[in-house]
Amino acid sequence: MGRVIGFELNSQDPEKAAKFYSSVFGWEISAPNWDYREVTTGGEEKPGMNGGIGKGPNDYPYGTRIQIExxxxxxxxxxxxxxxxxxxxxxxxxxxxxxxxxxxxxxxxxxxxxxx
Missing domain, CATH: 3.10.180.10 (2,3-Dihydroxybiphenyl 1,2-Dioxygenase, domain 1)
Structure with missing residues:
Protein backbone atom coordinates (compact mmCIF):
# COMPACT_ATOMS: atom_id res chain seq x y z
CA MET A 1 0.00 0.00 0.00
CA GLY A 2 1.36 3.44 -0.90
CA ARG A 3 1.39 5.83 2.05
CA VAL A 4 1.35 9.62 1.86
CA ILE A 5 4.54 10.68 3.62
CA GLY A 6 4.89 14.35 2.75
CA PHE A 7 3.85 17.34 0.70
CA GLU A 8 5.46 19.90 -1.57
CA LEU A 9 4.33 23.49 -1.86
CA ASN A 10 5.56 24.88 -5.18
CA SER A 11 5.93 28.61 -5.72
CA GLN A 12 7.87 30.99 -7.91
CA ASP A 13 8.77 32.87 -4.70
CA PRO A 14 9.62 30.09 -2.23
CA GLU A 15 11.32 32.51 0.20
CA LYS A 16 8.07 34.49 0.54
CA ALA A 17 6.06 31.28 0.91
CA ALA A 18 8.47 30.00 3.58
CA LYS A 19 8.18 33.25 5.53
CA PHE A 20 4.37 33.10 5.33
CA TYR A 21 4.02 29.51 6.61
CA SER A 22 6.65 30.02 9.27
CA SER A 23 4.97 33.20 10.54
CA VAL A 24 1.37 31.97 10.37
CA PHE A 25 1.77 28.34 11.51
CA GLY A 26 5.14 28.29 13.27
CA TRP A 27 6.59 25.77 10.83
CA GLU A 28 10.34 25.24 11.02
CA ILE A 29 11.82 25.75 7.58
CA SER A 30 15.38 24.75 6.72
CA ALA A 31 17.82 26.65 4.56
CA PRO A 32 17.36 26.01 0.84
CA ASN A 33 19.04 23.06 -0.82
CA TRP A 34 18.54 22.92 -4.61
CA ASP A 35 15.76 25.56 -4.27
CA TYR A 36 13.97 23.22 -1.84
CA ARG A 37 13.39 23.93 1.84
CA GLU A 38 12.46 21.07 4.16
CA VAL A 39 9.50 21.88 6.41
CA THR A 40 8.81 20.53 9.90
CA THR A 41 5.18 21.15 10.80
CA GLY A 42 5.27 19.90 14.39
CA GLY A 43 6.57 17.36 16.83
CA GLU A 44 6.11 13.61 16.73
CA GLU A 45 3.65 13.65 19.65
CA LYS A 46 0.74 14.52 17.32
CA PRO A 47 -0.27 12.97 14.00
CA GLY A 48 0.78 14.91 10.95
CA MET A 49 3.38 15.09 8.24
CA ASN A 50 6.27 17.21 7.16
CA GLY A 51 7.08 18.37 3.69
CA GLY A 52 8.85 21.06 1.76
CA ILE A 53 8.62 24.35 -0.05
CA GLY A 54 10.35 24.67 -3.39
CA LYS A 55 10.67 26.79 -6.47
CA GLY A 56 8.16 25.24 -8.80
CA PRO A 57 9.60 23.85 -12.03
CA ASN A 58 8.24 24.79 -15.45
CA ASP A 59 5.98 21.73 -15.47
CA TYR A 60 4.48 22.57 -12.03
CA PRO A 61 5.17 26.24 -11.18
CA TYR A 62 2.47 26.57 -8.47
CA GLY A 63 0.52 24.17 -6.34
CA THR A 64 0.65 21.40 -3.79
CA ARG A 65 1.64 17.80 -4.47
CA ILE A 66 1.52 14.90 -2.08
CA GLN A 67 4.40 12.43 -1.99
CA ILE A 68 3.54 8.74 -1.85
CA GLU A 69 6.09 6.22 -0.64
Whole structure:
Protein backbone atom coordinates (compact mmCIF):
# COMPACT_ATOMS: atom_id res chain seq x y z
CA MET A 1 0.00 0.00 0.00
CA GLY A 2 1.36 3.44 -0.90
CA ARG A 3 1.39 5.83 2.05
CA VAL A 4 1.35 9.62 1.86
CA ILE A 5 4.54 10.68 3.62
CA GLY A 6 4.89 14.35 2.75
CA PHE A 7 3.85 17.34 0.70
CA GLU A 8 5.46 19.90 -1.57
CA LEU A 9 4.33 23.49 -1.86
CA ASN A 10 5.56 24.88 -5.18
CA SER A 11 5.93 28.61 -5.72
CA GLN A 12 7.87 30.99 -7.91
CA ASP A 13 8.77 32.87 -4.70
CA PRO A 14 9.62 30.09 -2.23
CA GLU A 15 11.32 32.51 0.20
CA LYS A 16 8.07 34.49 0.54
CA ALA A 17 6.06 31.28 0.91
CA ALA A 18 8.47 30.00 3.58
CA LYS A 19 8.18 33.25 5.53
CA PHE A 20 4.37 33.10 5.33
CA TYR A 21 4.02 29.51 6.61
CA SER A 22 6.65 30.02 9.27
CA SER A 23 4.97 33.20 10.54
CA VAL A 24 1.37 31.97 10.37
CA PHE A 25 1.77 28.34 11.51
CA GLY A 26 5.14 28.29 13.27
CA TRP A 27 6.59 25.77 10.83
CA GLU A 28 10.34 25.24 11.02
CA ILE A 29 11.82 25.75 7.58
CA SER A 30 15.38 24.75 6.72
CA ALA A 31 17.82 26.65 4.56
CA PRO A 32 17.36 26.01 0.84
CA ASN A 33 19.04 23.06 -0.82
CA TRP A 34 18.54 22.92 -4.61
CA ASP A 35 15.76 25.56 -4.27
CA TYR A 36 13.97 23.22 -1.84
CA ARG A 37 13.39 23.93 1.84
CA GLU A 38 12.46 21.07 4.16
CA VAL A 39 9.50 21.88 6.41
CA THR A 40 8.81 20.53 9.90
CA THR A 41 5.18 21.15 10.80
CA GLY A 42 5.27 19.90 14.39
CA GLY A 43 6.57 17.36 16.83
CA GLU A 44 6.11 13.61 16.73
CA GLU A 45 3.65 13.65 19.65
CA LYS A 46 0.74 14.52 17.32
CA PRO A 47 -0.27 12.97 14.00
CA GLY A 48 0.78 14.91 10.95
CA MET A 49 3.38 15.09 8.24
CA ASN A 50 6.27 17.21 7.16
CA GLY A 51 7.08 18.37 3.69
CA GLY A 52 8.85 21.06 1.76
CA ILE A 53 8.62 24.35 -0.05
CA GLY A 54 10.35 24.67 -3.39
CA LYS A 55 10.67 26.79 -6.47
CA GLY A 56 8.16 25.24 -8.80
CA PRO A 57 9.60 23.85 -12.03
CA ASN A 58 8.24 24.79 -15.45
CA ASP A 59 5.98 21.73 -15.47
CA TYR A 60 4.48 22.57 -12.03
CA PRO A 61 5.17 26.24 -11.18
CA TYR A 62 2.47 26.57 -8.47
CA GLY A 63 0.52 24.17 -6.34
CA THR A 64 0.65 21.40 -3.79
CA ARG A 65 1.64 17.80 -4.47
CA ILE A 66 1.52 14.90 -2.08
CA GLN A 67 4.40 12.43 -1.99
CA ILE A 68 3.54 8.74 -1.85
CA GLU A 69 6.09 6.22 -0.64
CA UNK A 70 6.18 2.94 -2.58
CA UNK A 71 8.23 -0.25 -2.33
CA UNK A 72 9.10 -0.24 -6.04
CA UNK A 73 8.97 3.04 -7.94
CA UNK A 74 9.31 1.23 -11.28
CA UNK A 75 6.30 -1.00 -10.55
CA UNK A 76 4.27 1.95 -9.24
CA UNK A 77 5.03 4.02 -12.35
CA UNK A 78 4.08 1.14 -14.65
CA UNK A 79 0.86 0.49 -12.73
CA UNK A 80 -0.05 4.18 -12.71
CA UNK A 81 0.53 4.44 -16.49
CA UNK A 82 -1.64 1.37 -17.08
CA UNK A 83 -4.38 3.10 -15.12
CA UNK A 84 -4.25 6.36 -17.06
CA UNK A 85 -1.55 8.44 -15.34
CA UNK A 86 0.88 10.62 -17.25
CA UNK A 87 4.54 10.85 -16.27
CA UNK A 88 5.66 14.42 -15.75
CA UNK A 89 9.19 13.58 -14.60
CA UNK A 90 10.78 10.19 -15.02
CA UNK A 91 12.47 8.48 -12.08
CA UNK A 92 15.26 10.65 -10.64
CA UNK A 93 17.97 9.37 -8.33
CA UNK A 94 19.01 11.22 -5.17
CA UNK A 95 21.38 10.16 -2.38
CA UNK A 96 18.78 8.33 -0.28
CA UNK A 97 15.77 7.87 -2.53
CA UNK A 98 14.27 7.78 -6.02
CA UNK A 99 11.57 10.29 -7.00
CA UNK A 100 9.17 10.64 -9.94
CA UNK A 101 6.28 12.99 -10.66
CA UNK A 102 3.02 11.96 -12.29
CA UNK A 103 -0.44 13.34 -13.00
CA UNK A 104 -3.46 11.14 -12.41
CA UNK A 105 -6.29 10.75 -14.96
CA UNK A 106 -8.22 13.71 -13.48
CA UNK A 107 -5.24 16.07 -13.52
CA UNK A 108 -3.94 15.88 -9.93
CA UNK A 109 -0.17 15.89 -9.59
CA UNK A 110 1.67 13.65 -7.14
CA UNK A 111 5.14 12.35 -6.42
CA UNK A 112 6.33 8.79 -5.93
CA UNK A 113 9.23 8.10 -3.58
CA UNK A 114 11.18 4.88 -3.06
CA UNK A 115 13.80 4.91 -0.32
CA UNK A 116 17.06 3.16 -1.09
Missing amino acids: VDSIDDAIANAKENGAMIVREKMEFDDFYLAYLVDPVGLGFGLIQNK
